[in-house]
Amino acid sequence: xxxxxxxxxxxxVHKYSDYNVNWxxxxxxxxxxxxxxxxxxxxxxxxxxxxxxxxRAKEMKKGGIHETTGPLVLDIEAFNFGEGNWExxxxxLISAIEIYREExxxxxMGFYGVMPxxxxxxPVLYRNNPANEIYKDNYxxxxxxxxxxxSERRDSLSYKSYQGLADYVDFISPxxxxxxxxxxxxxxxxxxxxxxxxxxxKPIIPWLWTSYHDSNSALKYTYLGSYxxxxxxxxxxxxxxxGVILLxxxxxxxxxxxxxxxxxx
Numbered sequence: 001x002x003x004x005x006x007x008x009x010x011x012x013v014h015k016y017s018d019y020n021v022n023w024x025x026x027x028x029x030x031x032x033x034x035x036x037x038x039x040x041x042x043x044x045x046x047x048x049x050x051x052x053x054x055x056r057a058k059e060m061k062k063g064g065i066h067e068t069t070g071p072l073v074l075d076i077e078a079f080n081f082g083e084g085n086w087e088x089x090x091x092x093l094i095s096a097i098e099i100y101r102e103e104x105x106x107x108x109m110g111f112y113g114v115m116p117x118x119x120x121x122x123p124v125l126y127r128n129n130p131a132n133e134i135y136k137d138n139y140x141x142x143x144x145x146x147x148x149x150x151s152e153r154r155d156s157l158s159y160k161s162y163q164g165l166a167d168y169v170d171f172i173s174p175x176x177x178x179x180x181x182x183x184x185x186x187x188x189x190x191x192x193x194x195x196x197x198x199x200x201x202k203p204i205i206p207w208l209w210t211s212y213h214d215s216n217s218a219l220k221y222t223y224l225g226s227y228x229x230x231x232x233x234x235x236x237x238x239x240x241x242x243g244v245i246l247l248x249x250x251x252x253x254x255x256x257x258x259x260x261x262x263x264x265x
Contacts, residue, residue, distance in 0.1 A: 027065060027071070027073070028075055110205065114149065174206045
């Protein structure tokens with residue numbers, strides 16, 4: 001399993017080497033690479049601006065990224081992927097990735113957190129209470145939403161087949177960040193989200209965070225601890241993902257014991 005870090009050289013390769021940890025860089029394209037930006041009003045996230053995509057892709061090519069194979073993760077978190085907006089959303093995302101492919105054809109590309117939509121409670125509640133009709137219905141709705149990006153989806157009236165977003169990516173990159181201290185719940189949520197990612201029939205490179213997610217006001221940014229992280233690494237290895245991307249891992253603030261966990265990957 002490959003260990004990726006999107007913070008690149010700022011981590012210091014020699015610090016990894018000191019602890020016998022092998023790593024590979026991953027490139028991340030966020031809002032700056034997709035939306036118009038105004039210094040006064042910020043990003044216009046109402047639509048992906050294809051001219052901005054073209055400009056940023058050319059800048060990345062000029063910077064030498066085209067000489068690598070990536071991977072490149074396209075992170076468009078502000079975009080609306082609502083149920084009624086799926087066709088428009090897919091067209092926008094497909095147009096964006098096609099532009100980046102034209103300029104950077106050697107890079108492997110995927111979208112952060114789109115396929116599947118990250119969900120903790122619906123799969124966890126259903127798996128723990130499968131007889132509950134409300135939990136079952138919400139679980140089915142989550143799975144149905146994830147199906148929107150698969151090519152085999154058909155319009156119920158015209159029976160028209162759609163080429164889904166999954167056909168345009170080289171890997172699936174689900175977000176599996178940690179929200180709670182409940183280890184069994186975390187592992188169950190990770191397992192369900194990875195199973196959904198597998199339905200797209202592409203290699204899987206999930207995102208993990210060594211700290212609690214910032215939505216948890218009591219625990220946000222608190223280091224998970226080596227045991228908790230080991231449990232998560234064991235699960236993704238067991239489920240045979242290609243690799244994992246570690247978010248915001250600051251080497252200088254990381255306990256030495258965590259390097260021992262990494263060296264076992």
